[in-house]
Amino acid sequence: MGEFELIRHYFAAAACARAGEGVALGIGDDCALLALAPGEQMAVSTDTLVAGVHFPEGADPLLLGQRALAVAASDLAAMGASPLGFTLALTLPSVSAQWLEGFASGLDAMAERCALRLVGGDTTRGPLSLTLTVFGSLPQGLALTRSGARPGDLLCVGGRLGNAAGALPLVLGQRRAAPDVAGPLLAHYWSPLPQFVLGQALRGRASAALDISDGLLADCGHIATASKVGLRVERERLPVSNALQSLLGLEGAWAAALSGGDDYVLAFTLPPEEEATLRAEGAVFFVIGQVNAGEGVTLVDRHGQDITPTIRGYQHFAETP
Structure with a gap:
């Protein structure tokens, strides 16, 4: 042919x-x-x-x-x-x-x-x-970009994190899991649904946005750099699924959510006054932190202690030791 x-x-x-x-x-x-x-x-x-x-x-x-x-x-x-x-x-x-x-x-x-x-x-x-x-x-003029985040904004995500990273060992045949655990994880890996409705609802409201492909911490770093601000992520507020926790435990689920990548849900910064209206219109999202003056992305535990990991996400051309 x-x-x-x-x-x-x-x-x-x-x-x-x-x-x-x-x-x-x-x-x-x-x-x-x-x-x-x-x-x-x-x-x-x-x-x-x-x-x-x-x-x-x-x-x-x-x-x-x-x-x-x-x-x-x-x-x-x-x-x-x-x-x-x-x-x-x-x-x-x-x-x-x-x-x-x-x-x-x-x-x-x-x-x-x-x-x-x-x-x-x-x-x-x-x-x-x-x-x-x-x-x-x-x-014209309503595109969401990475460069508008301001101190005081909320840091939000449009869905649960880490499912695709949890699915990867199942996809590669390195691990097995019960159908009720494997099913939702594999569905997220093979059929992530672009969040068009949420993205359009954020026009004129969100101050910055991107989709999470290389890991939450790595991708939030792009917003921090473009906006010249610091982002603070609160680990205990990370939305992780029951299936992911069943497979990896809570600590493992958090790690997958932070650095695993392939989530393809939106991460965005939102002025606090926009939150109630957006939720009233039916938008589903999770607040996981806030925007501060400063630079970079910091992960904190429930006590506010800095627990930022060294590995933040996937990079194609990262140097290896």
């Missing part, structure tokens, strides 16, 4: 490749055309997932298709954007109809859940890797 036949058969014919709102022209020409309403800006983000680095060799292609798009789309949610479309650059070591059918099905299912349209991409031969570029729109 040639490149263009592969694209037509598995991707151009998928439900997520049909024309829809915001997509003036999709797959079939040299470029896609996206339509923005007056006063709107476009948000664009690219993610690359490489076999053996971001997912295990031999991963279920259906689950991989779901995860690949969700991970990329989470960046749109973090900016407060509404989803428009995405492109896929797929590098394959060989053509397998079974693998492509599974991957395309997973991709299509997540695209439907995220209201994203496949508008183009590329295929080539080589070690398995996936590059997805996502496009969203939002009102």
Whole structure:
């Protein structure tokens, strides 16, 4: 099967490749055309997932298709954007109809859940890797960025933390767990749901935001640096699931929440006066600390003692001893 036949058969014919709102022209020409309403800006983000680095060799292609798009789309949610479309650059070591059918099905299912349209991409031969570029729109001037946090703001997260890190040894076959423990952890790892509703609710309210991909402490460090403030995280306020605690114990669950990564929930800073209104509108989030004058991220225990760990999250090119 040639490149263009592969694209037509598995991707151009998928439900997520049909024309829809915001997509003036999709797959079939040299470029896609996206339509923005007056006063709107476009948000664009690219993610690359490489076999053996971001997912295990031999991963279920259906689950991989779901995860690949969700991970990329989470960046749109973090900016407060509404989803428009995405492109896929797929590098394959060989053509397998079974693998492509599974991957395309997973991709299509997540695209439907995220209201994203496949508008183009590329295929080539080589070690398995996936590059997805996502496009969203939002009102001009209302994008959530990392640089607006102010002393006195609350530090919040949009969901429970550490589930994906707890799932990783299960994904790699290094550990087993009962179905009621493994199920929710694996679901979070393979099908994280971008928090579009929360991100859009934070427009004009949150002072800074991002999505957690490399670990809470590491990613909060980006807000601290961009905003030139200090962030104080209170360990006992970290929201961790019962399944994660059953697998790792409370101390292990806290460690996974702080440094494990792959959560893809939003972390944001919020002026205290915005909290009640946001909750009254139905937003679900957890306050885990506050913004202070200073710099960096500090973790404290229930007594206020500094217990900040040395390892704060994942870095691709970190030097090893």
